[in-house]
Amino acid sequence: MSDPRPVPQYGEYATPEEVAALRGTAAPGSPLLPQPSPSPAVVSLRGSTLRRLDRPVTIALIAFGVLxxxxxxGVLLDFEGFLExxxxxxxxxxxxxxxxxxxxxVVLFVVSLALVLASxxxxxxxxRQGRIAFWVPLVGGALSVLAWGVVLVAIVLQTPGALPPAGA
Incomplete structure (x- = not known):
């Protein structure tokens, strides 16, 4: 059984009834099958709740990092005096x-500056792409905390007398 209609060309659209026939489902608005409604959880994630809060939370986290x-x-650029x-x-x-x-x-200042700018x-x-972005400044902050730990350990290991002698 061949279809007498010509094959659609690129850019031509099928009607909803034709799409439903190809999929083997009922056409939209058909009295045969009710249209499924998405669950409330899917609607809130897709729609407004998460996306509406993402932009202000992301901006607040970036501002927190800058502050x-x-x-x-000042502390980082005179870290020796701060530790004294x-x-x-x-x-x-x-x-x-x-x-x-x-x-x-100085290393901590440069790393922190790079992390704030990059995040x-x-x-x-x-x-701008409409994607969830609040996690980016959080990851930048976690990397900054990690950098602080690594640099402080390096400072303690390179400072004479900072650690007790091995036999003590």
Whole structure:
């Protein structure tokens, strides 16, 4: 049984009835089968709830990262002095932090600046594409915390007298 109609050309559209016949389902609006309605959870995820909150949350997280970087810029660029002040009155007061602390502070500042700029750029690009982006500044913040830990361990390992002797 051949169809007497010509084959559609590129750009031509089939009617909803033709699409339903090809799929083997009832046509939309047909009294034979009721149209399925999506579940409320799918509607809220697809529609407004998550997407509506994504943009302000992402912008707030980016702003938080920028404010933290501005707040800690002075500390990071004079990290040796900061560590001297921070250890005053503790058992670590006699430790003389060397150039490792100064270099470590500059490294932390550069890494934090790069993470803030990269996460902001990626998040803005994702927001413009209509994709969920709040996780990007969160990952940038987690990487920043990881960098702080690595740099502080490196500073302690390179500072004479920061660790007790092996036999003690």
């Amino acid at each position: 933290n970087l501005v707040q800690f810029a 002040v921070a250890t005053k009155g503790t058992s670590a007061e006699p430790i003389d932090f060397t150039d490792a602390a100064r270099i470590g502070g 902001a750029a990626i998040a803005v690009l994702m927001l």
